[in-house]
Amino acid sequence: MSQGTPRHRTTARAAGRLSAVATAVALTAGTLVTLGTPAAQAAAGATLPFTSVEAESASSTGARIGPDYTQGTVASEASGRQAVRLNSGQRVEFTVPRAANAINVSYNVPDGQSGSLDVYVNGTKLAKTLPVTSKYSYVDTGWIAGSKTHHFFDNARLLLGRNVQAGDKIALQASNVQVTVDVADFEQVADATGKPSGAVSVTDKGADPSGQGDSTQAFRAAISAAQGGVVWIPPGDYRVTSSLQNVQNVTLQGAGSWHSVVHSSSFIDQQSSAGNVHLKDFAVIGEVTERNDGSPDNFVNGSLGANSSVSGMWLQHLKVGLWLTGTNDNLVVENNRILDTTADGLNLNGTAKNVHVRGNFLRNQGDDSLAMWSLNSPDISSSFENNTISQPNLANGIAIYGGTDITVRNNLISDTNALGSGIAISNQKFLDPFHPLAGTITVDGNTLVRAGAMNPNWKHPMGALRVDSYDSQINATVNITDTTITDSPYSAFEFVSGGGTGHPVKNVNVTGATVKNTGTVVVQAEAQGAATFKNVTATGVGSAGVYNCPYPADSGTFTLTDGGGNSGWNSTWSDCTTWPEPGQGNPAPDPTRNLAKGRPATATGSQDVYTPGKAVDGDANSYWESSNNAFPQAFTVDLGSSQAVRRLVLKLPPSSAWGARTETLSVLGSTDGSGWSTVVGSKGYRFDPATGNTATVTLPANADLRYLRLDVTANTGWPAAQFSEVEAYLQ
Structure with missing residues (x-):
């Protein structure tokens, strides 16, 4: 969270x-x-506009890392827990699985380094390179117990400038930095869509599609002018340097998430809204490089209000995609990509009804x-x-x-x-x-x-x-x-x-x-x-x-x-x-192991702090004592599975302060905890500190049981049932 x-x-x-x-x-x-892939999506998951291929299943001159499940390693965070590490001059070559004109690559580079991957299509090197950086990786959250440096991977996308077909070859080659390639997504990106009729364009309000100027005021002006209508974000790159507020009764729409790109680390920040906000078909890419829970570094922080929607978005390099507080009833969040957040992708933070994220x-x-x-x-x-x-x-x-x-x-x-x-x-x-x-x-x-x-x-x-x-x-x-x-x-x-x-x-x-x-x-x-x-x-x-x-x-x-x-x-x-x-297999039964030690134990009653667990904790100095003056009393331990128990060892604290006494009890057994049968009939057992305050009960050869119960009807030394240890053995 x-x-x-x-x-x-x-x-x-x-x-x-x-x-x-x-x-x-x-x-x-x-x-x-x-x-x-269709195989993965047949039963579950989203219908995606791309097909992913693991680097470890492609041909490569690099070295495969993993599989590894050890926290804090690069391979442990990779898809499939495996990836391919490329040193300078090494490459991984993918067979294109579908018609595509774009690629998105999940990768890792060493901490503090940046560089690029050369891209080859059917052996021809493209003029474009794929930039790679550690800037958004290696996140530390020392205030979270158990966390280590994590978030090793990042995503980088590239329009190829040409169409490729299924069966073509695309290679990625490291040139100036070591790159670990995890997975590549191949996508046919549609052309940019046109301006909706009647929409207010942010460029008409002064937004700069080159990304050089600050477009914050232009976005605010367009939202104000388009109440009840559409704010149009044409293809381009736009910088929004401070959060938008009072966003309500408006649609913000782009030409597609590969075409209309807003650079902002905190796009909408508002605690309430009248609702009917619709955000669709553009990208918001931030510059969040660490996790600061005191800062609203999110695409949406707070409320969009009732009857709103978020669709077709590409959200990347933010703390959270959508951190939703306040009223968001009947909100629909669908068909978006949320990548490389330092915290949650989406958190529906209470006060919401009929929200559907799909x-x-x-x-x-x-x-x-x-x-x-x-x-x-x-x-x-x-x-x-x-x-x-x-x-x-x-x-x-x-x-x-x-x-x-x-x-x-x-x-x-x-x-x-x-x-x-x-x-x-x-x-x-x-x-x-x-x-x-x-x-x-x-x-x-x-x-x-x-x-x-x-x-x-x-x-x-x-x-x-x-x-x-x-x-x-x-x-x-x-x-x-x-x-x-x-x-x-x-x-x-x-x-x-x-x-x-x-x-x-x-x-x-x-x-x-x-x-x-x-x-x-x-x-x-x-x-x-x-x-x-x-x-x-x-x-x-x-x-x-x-x-x-x-x-x-x-x-x-x-x-x-x-x-x-x-x-x-x-x-x-x-x-x-x-x-x-993993893969260890169940160990062979150890006849010398106390089957009752550490197992769940219950009783019909306990006195003060002398609870049933004290009789299975392995410490003969601590003990269970039942409710006083209330015989009969029962002590039950669950051995976890049916066991061929042959011997019980019952103990009281070995201290001489515990005078000799006799407890009268019977032994019952059950396989399901509800139907019980008598294993050993009622009998008196002597406990004497001179001989260790221990009594042994021998069980018959046919005594296979999971639940073991001792029914105690008398104690000559105290008006309650008492055991410091109940031990069960196979022999």
Whole structure:
């Protein structure tokens, strides 16, 4: 988020690490689905006017870098996590995939350097070169916990001055600087459109299309003169050096985003508007080189008012494309390109109804690419649909922070990095007054490719699709349907209370999902709550089907209900003290490992601070004590998966201050937490500090259970059930 990226909990639960090169995730050059191709768009994403080709799938005399998922490396922020590095004289040659007369290139150059790429068409060098620079890259956000220098790539575009056809060759050659080429977009740019009848031209009000003079006053004069009509921005370059305000009841229209270009780092800045503002078919390119959250360095900062639209725009080198506060009801944002922002692409910042953001292409954001944040009042009945998002390099592809009846549908999101997931559905508030998720949240038909990352604050991974009860319980119904998740470096679905406070994640339904080549697990459950899964199929699972270890350990359990039709992910990661590495596989059972340590534990009652988690924390000096004078009492621990438990070791603190006592208890077991059977009948167990205050319970050979419950009916030493440790072993 532009005003403060999510600061996830910093307490490391386990030392999960990603190897320098995630070889478990197969990324073969030439087989990557490229953004903008019909194959990529068939199920999700925008209908784009260009076709993208990855540099690593082209022929080259340079060196391929990646794949790499390590935060802070150039390759980790590249599309496909791979790119081609060119030294002077080296080239990459693309086979043109479609008729085109223009190219846009995503590239990186070393920090502090600039230069150009020579362009060859079918072997003939063009007089034009493609300028490249590090000016807009290498962004530092030291106030955001866990962030490193990031935002390594930039985009540069060029009209070729000629038409090329499918099968032609276009080569890019480094001449005066090292250039890492990531991806090239090939486009047939239409001719400039003409002036609409009756429009007021900014040039008639004194605007300078050469870009030399300051056109700010001319734009203001044209807007004032054209109330209820159209302001025309003819082909040319225009400098607007200060923000436009009082923009309402007017259309600002250009001749096309490759033809009419406005150079401004803060185009519209207004907190309210009467609405009916329509911005279309021109480019706004800024000079933002860092992220300053105290400065409105955005294309639109504030409100366009009701019944407005933004379409056909090219927005680049800004902090945020659209930071929308105030009233923006019935706003439509469609068919735009938002590139190289140092923070969000678009953030719908509360107080909005029926806003629809669709058909847009976003690449290389420095925070969430698309976000809704329900601050002050909720976003209501709004949607992100059919957008294509590539390379958000600090946060999420799409983030929904609160709101009522929100839809996220048919989006294509790839290559998230560092602090984010492909899609995040979250109750993280950042500031008050915040309006949590409510009503029905619909997440439908989305495709996530190489989404998810190792979070440097949590010291463990984030899933491709995350549901997060960060600051409050999720009470909305969250329906996740028809999802495709491919090559996630870690998990596919994550359920977490990211603030570390254990708020429940409930009312989640996952129906119809295809998961391919997920690096670790299909489901990463780290919060209490429940979700139902139906028709979720997985292939190429790296480690195990499920990681189910709610945090904090005594916060409750997460129940996965099998709705039928699931396949390929029925195993459970067996060790909650370690994170699975990509492709590691589930370790063989260790008969000497305490299966209950660190697992979620609950009880029928607790006395003061002596909570159930104290009996599974590995410390025999801390203990659980039930409500006093209220037998019977029950203690339950979820082992995470069905286990052939053969022995329990029950402990009280070893201090001699704990006098000898006998606790009468029975052992029950369950596979689902609801139906229980008696494993060991009621019996008295002696605890004596002279022998370590320990009692052992032997279980029968047929005792396979996931949920272990101790029903305590008496204690000769105190009117409550007491355990400092409940340990479970395979032998």
